Amino acid sequence: MSNLLSGETSPYLLQHAGQPVHWFPWGPAALERARRDDRPILLSIGYSACHWCHVMAHESFDDEATAALMNRLFVNIKVDREERPDLDQIYQTAHQLLTRQGGGWPLTVFLAPDGTPFHSGTYYPPEARHGRPAWRDLLESVAAAWQSQRGAIDQQGEAVRQALARTTPQATASEPAAVLAALGGPLQAVAGAWLxxxxxxxxxxxxxxxxxxxxxxxxxxxxxxxxxxxxxxxxxxxxxxxxxxxxxxxxxxxxxxxxxxxxxxxxxxxxxxxxxxxxxxxxxxxxxxxxxxxxxxxxxxxxxxxxxxxxxxxxxxxxxxxxxxxxxxxxxxxxxxxxxxxxxxxxxxxxxxxxxxxxxxxxxxxxxxxxxxxxxxxxxxxxxxxxxxxxxxxxxxxxxxxxxxxxxxxxxxxxxxDKVLTSWNALAITGMVRAAGLAGRPDWLQSARRAADFIHDHLWIEHQGRHRLLATWKDGQARFDAYLDDHAFLIEAMLALLQADFRLEDLRFAQALADELLDGFEDTAQGGFFFTRHDHERLIHRTKTGRDQALPSGNASAAWALQRLGHLVSEPRYLRAAERTLLLFAAEVAHQPGAWSRLLQAAVEQQCPPALIVLRGPQAREWRDALLQRCLPHTLVLAPPDATTGLPAPLDHPLPAAGGTTAWVCSGTQCLPPVHRLDELLAGLAPAPAPPTGR
Incomplete structure (x- = not known):
């Protein structure tokens, strides 16, 4: 055996490639070795910017004697949580179930060869301190328990699997219209009071x-x-x-x-x-x-x-x-x-x-x-x-x-x-596009456009006759099937770009992503979306969560983005999938309203569709820029170039006569009379930005 991380692309894994620990990346080789040798797995999950990951690596993983002990007793697997958030989600949840404490990084989990966790923690020091056991003492005691307490470990493992299964929400039989009305109305105020x-x-x-x-x-x-x-x-x-x-x-x-x-x-x-x-x-x-x-x-x-x-x-x-x-x-x-x-x-x-x-x-x-x-x-x-x-x-x-x-x-x-993550790029693209519109900065918009084009060109890969999104890119190599967050956040980014700089190919890309989301991730029986694709590697649990964490919830973001895209292109499949997602998580929101902000945003627009402002004519871009510099919640602004053909019906308004510019303002199926003057349009939407406060 030897350290097998040198062929990886993750900077975090490569940081550990020269250590005396016989690290495996997660994969069939490591799992097969554990099964063959009947040895437990030591799973270490972290990321390259993590301070305590570096501390534990220096104190323990770089130490020859400690590494020899790890190599003798365990099959050692190192995971970059940014490349494999699926594994991180599962084992962070398992850690909380096992310890009744919050998780973090480095996450240290001991697994049976089938991947079931039986002991977990985070950072461990080389000597016992602050209530934490010494790392080498822990290694010895866990290995001894594996040999002498196998029955208890197997019994606990089954309980953990059942507990993980219970974290998956189930659809309720409540009246859908009433549930959605509560989620988009009274529960909003309850959540605000909670915060x-x-x-x-x-x-x-x-x-x-x-x-x-x-x-x-x-x-x-x-x-x-x-x-x-x-x-x-x-x-x-x-x-x-x-x-x-x-x-x-x-x-x-x-x-x-x-x-x-x-x-x-x-x-x-x-x-x-x-x-x-x-x-x-x-x-x-x-x-x-x-x-x-x-x-x-x-x-x-x-x-x-x-x-x-x-x-x-x-x-x-x-x-x-x-x-x-x-x-x-x-x-x-x-x-x-x-x-x-x-x-x-x-x-x-x-x-x-x-x-x-x-x-x-x-x-x-x-x-x-x-x-x-x-x-x-x-x-x-x-x-x-x-x-x-x-x-x-x-x-x-x-x-x-x-x-x-x-x-x-x-x-x-x-x-x-220096790896490129699809989901995080999508968040940055959305932020840059919104900032560019509000500040009137075309250089920021160009930066976001370059990032979006990179994702499309390098991580949207042809696969068995259709395209599939990948999650990470480094040194010319794209890897790992994309997750729920990648798809949902990227649809949001495309919606932002469509408003700032309309391109028909971006709209088609957003639709293709939405189709992949429905085909590859949706739970058509219960509603909502799994975090991994239907054809993903089989793990001990398949997560489906709606609460926001450090990032917005993938399910909530999918509901929000699918609703908006559904209204843009008149696609009822997107709207129905979003509605089923909101219904699935509504009971949890009612029980504990904290950490559901993204879902609450989606619920408001499910009850009252966002205003869709379509601008046509020679001054459409100037009107668009004026609107984008306003804070206009629940509003989509699009200015397709006049020569654009093949627009979906909600965007396909006729060009105004005599060289004028016109705005069409609709919400759902309700439309206002066309507006032919920018000042009238602005006056009907929102007050002008506040003057500087000097603070």
Missing amino acids: AQRHDREHGGFGGAPKFPHATDLAWLLERGVAEGDGDARDIALLTLTRMAQGGLQDQLGGGFFRYSVDERWQIPHFEKMLSDNGLLLGLYAEATALTGDPLHGRAVEDGAGWLMREMQAPEGGYLSSLDADVEGREGRHYVWTSEEVRAALTPLEWDLASAHWDLIAAPNFEARHWHLGVVRPTAQLAATFDQPQAAIDEIITTVRAKLLARREQRLPPGRD
């Missing part, structure tokens, strides 16, 4: 430390604030976005947001940067900027889009996955500063302002006399303190940020996971 109760009204966000962005919840709250006039929902979302942008969760110099905050004040983050988080937050901050005119939110958009294009877009066009938290084994090393380093880079006046802005004269907020930058005194406060115009203060702080970023770029950079 409001957990909202930190001083620092923003939900709950205490560690504190995550909850981008999907914020997007629903902001939409509810605009569409329903729910001022509390709007305030919760905007306060949280403001506090995150001021704090250390945002990279104050280079742009983009880190994974989460280890404290409740958003000061010190876990320093990994994920494409998925930033794609979700980018569009959200763009919406907030359009609503409030707040320059703090606007800078988050500008810097976030700049970071994505500068550091995360591959030359081929796709967006890359993540930046590591660690440099040379120290988390945050690339990002933190001593006061002496900052002072040396600046003029005396710049130092005075920067030290006050980030409070660098207080006690260091990070380890070893270092600061991680977060805004303590906004520029408006500095302007009053220094008796200077705020514009002048803003200009100096902008110069300071540029100087420090240039100095920081001379440091050793964090490692970058």
Whole structure:
């Protein structure tokens, strides 16, 4: 036996390819070896930007004696959770069932040769500490239990399989119309109250430390604030976005947001940067900027889009996955500063302002006399303190940020996971397109277009006479059948692109993806979509979940996207599949309304279809751009080029006579009279964006 990871494409697996552990990738060879030798499997799941994954790798997997013990007692399998979210979902759930505790990474699970888990944990240290056993002691005790307690292990395994099966929702016999009406009506307010109760009204966000962005919840709250006039929902979302942008969760110099905050004040983050988080937050901050005119939110958009294009877009066009938290084994090393380093880079006046802005004269907020930058005194406060115009203060702080970023770029950079994930690219495309429309930035739109074309050209592969979507690409090789999230998020991205830059081929691609979603994933008996295809590798469980996690729910996103696409192309199959999905999960939403924000968004549009605005005529693009710069929830804006043929009926309106431009506004089967003036169209839709607040 030997380490078999060197032929993999995952940067995370390749990080472990030189270790003395005889790692297998997940696959038939590893499972057959475990069956043949009747040895348990040690399954280790992580990802390349994971700090504690690196710690455990250095402490244990790089150690010859520890590796020898692992090799003697177990068949060792290493999995990248970003390539195989199907496995991660199953074994994170199994870990919670076995331990009654939350999971995380690295996830460490001991399996019977058939894949059934019988013991699990997360990070284990080399010596016992903080209530965790020493890794080698655990290995010995688990192997001994496998030999002496096989009957109990088999019995527990059967119980785990049954418990996993019970996590799959079942359709109810309730009256569908009443269920859907409740989901799109009263339960919306119940969910809003649930989030409001957990909202930190001083620092923003939900709950205490560690504190995550909850981008999907914020997007629903902001939409509810605009569409329903729910001022509390709007305030919760905007306060949280403001506090995150001021704090250390945002990279104050280079742009983009880190994974989460280890404290409740958003000061010190876990320093990994994920494409998925930033794609979700980018569009959200763009919406907030359009609503409030707040320059703090606007800078988050500008810097976030700049970071994505500068550091995360591959030359081929796709967006890359993540930046590591660690440099040379120290988390945050690339990002933190001593006061002496900052002072040396600046003029005396710049130092005075920067030290006050980030409070660098207080006690260091990070380890070893270092600061991680977060805004303590906004520029408006500095302007009053220094008796200077705020514009002048803003200009100096902008110069300071540029100087420090240039100095920081001379440091050793964090490692970058340079694989292209279809689902995360789709989230980033949607965020970039929405930000481009709201800010009027064609360069951002072009960046998103390049990423979308890359996915279509390199991950939409011909397979047995039809096309099939793949999940990941690295070094010219596309791998793994795409999952539910890949399809649902990519349909959403195509819908965003169709509004910003209509191409008929994008509409056809969206329809092909929707057909694959229905044919390959739908549970036609119970409703909803499985996470894996019908012809996927047989695992111990097939997940079907509707709750949002760090990412929006794939089932909820599928329902939302299929509804919108169904109205665009008059396809009842899409609408029926979306309705069955909402019905399947409605009982769970009623029982516990938290973490269903994406499904609630879909439920609103199931009850009241989104407004469809079709623009035709020589000024259609100008009208489109004016509409896209507004926050218009539950609205689709499309401006097909006048020469486009083969449009579906809802989009196929006649060209106006005498060179005029016309808007057709419909919702479902109800249409308003055509509108021939832009000012009339805008006046009937939404108020103009708010002026800057100066905050």
